[in-house]
Amino acid sequence: MLVNRIERGRYLDSVALMRVSRKLEARTGVEAAALMIGSPSNKALLREAGLLAPEGEQATANDLVIALRGAGAAAALESALELLSEKPEAAASGLTTTRTVRGALEALPHANLALISIPGEFAAFEARRALERGLHVLLFSDNVSLDDEAALKRLAAAKGLLLMGPDCGTAIIAGTPLAFANAVPRGDIGIVSASGTGAQEVSSLIARMGGGVSHAIGVGGRDLDARIGALGTLAAIEALEGDPSTAKIVLISKPPSREVAAKVMERMKTARKPSVVCFLGLDQPGIAPTLRDAAEQAMGAKLRSEGFPMEKRRGRVRGLYCGGTLCAESELIFRRQGLGGHEFIDLGADQYTRGRPHPMIEPEIRNDHVRRALADPQVGVVLVDVVLGYGAHRDPASVLLMNDVSAKTVIASVTGTEQDPQGWSRQAGLLRKAGVLVAPSNAHAAELAAAMVS
DSSP: OEEEEEETTOOOOHHHHHHHHHHHHTSTTOSEEEEEEOOHHHHHHHHHTTOOOTTGGGOOTTSEEEEEESTTHHHHHHHHHHHHHSOOHHHHTTOOOOSSHHHHHHHSTTOOEEEEOSOHHHHHHHHHHHHHTTOEEEEOOOOOOHHHHHHHHHHHHHTTOOEEOSSOOEEEETTEEEESBOOOOEEEEEEEESOHHHHHHHHHHHHHTTOOEEEEEEOOTTTTSTTTTTHHHHHHHHHHHTOTTOOEEEEEESSOOHHHHHHHHHHHHTOSSOEEEEETTOOOTTSOSSHHHHHHHHHTSOOOOOOOOOOOOOSEEEEEESOHHHHHHHHHHHHHTTOOSOEEEETTSHHHHTTSOOTTTOTHHHHHHHHHHHHOTTEEEEEEEEEOSBTSOSOHHHHHTTSOGGGSEEEEEEEOOTTSTTOHHHHHHHHHHTTOEEESSHHHHHHHHHHHHO
16 A cells, blocks of 8 residues: 655655654554655655655645555554654754744844755755855755856855855864764864765864864865866865964865866965875875875874784675765775775665665664675675764664674774764774774774785
8 A cells, every 4th residue: 555645835854754754664564654845856766666656746845745655554644644743852942943044043143154954956045045144054955956056156155155065964163063073172173075974084083093173164075076176175275274273184075076186186285284185086196095094194193003803704895884985985995905896885875865864863774784794605794884973873883783793703993082972982892892893993994804805
């Protein structure tokens, strides 16, 4: 049975909707559930998942679609409506809520930054309104067109403002963590990152080596694409160069356009402050090959490591990642060593998160993959990341340990700090007690796995 219901003129945050979807999927008789705003892109996702009924096709971008499939779908619809009627956490806590940027500025007249997290179809319009009102913008939303992204970044530059994003998942501004970020001490190292988990890894490693971060400015994963031309990165470099609290600048990106990377490198030749560049996949002199190397170069020190038993393992490595950049870094380390036939899966990619929370929020999504890897006789080592910080699951190590990790060699890295809500030592301790090998960084973890199977 397939059931769709349209709630006209209703909007809720996508994370809240995903949590309701997960609760509904846990019900007996529900095979699949999704709650989404009825935008064309979301309806396409529902259609592809076999969750869009003819009545759901009538939804508009101003509506909410409740989609349920299974023998118990009709009964679950009532539960969905009850869950949606629960008072939002912000309202329950007494925080001020408004429906517009204008209303927010009336409530907080001295605010200078807006964080926007709404469907991509509307995000560019709201970001433009915020910029025109003199606000810096962190644009968490994805599905914003490249043309809109470039136009927004040009508008921000003309107004002397920062446009962080679209799809900016991490930032630390003047010591305040935004979105998925870690509790990092204030210091004199500034970070410009086209990667959310890349910024988290580097800032956390800096903190664990005794350093601190002045600002970590996210620019969105497409900023070093040839069609954007590093507009956000260049603006962020200018901002950090003019910031008296920043003494050194670290640049981070997943594999960039070579043409744009060259443009940024040329700009750094004239930088007034020393810099470290880590463009993953761009192997050339002067570029840190891993996120760990970037943190170490920024600190002028080595991350403390530890010895592990170097027994060889038969079979392949399967990497199962919540952080896309951490996954890409591990795959690059294997490729540089000429190791083929291994598998690295970014479980935060679209095909795994359609209608579901990101695995940093709900790491249970990974457990089915972990169980299959542990049971696969061709897999000798399972490689995972555990990402801490604000916005992440409150106890991701315990979720991973729902699996019998003693069945195989499991190697983990833990991205985070002692001051994070989850506590780095507490999470690492749980994993070690269960027999997981906990490496000091994601790069160390990948290198250890590579040494075991090479």
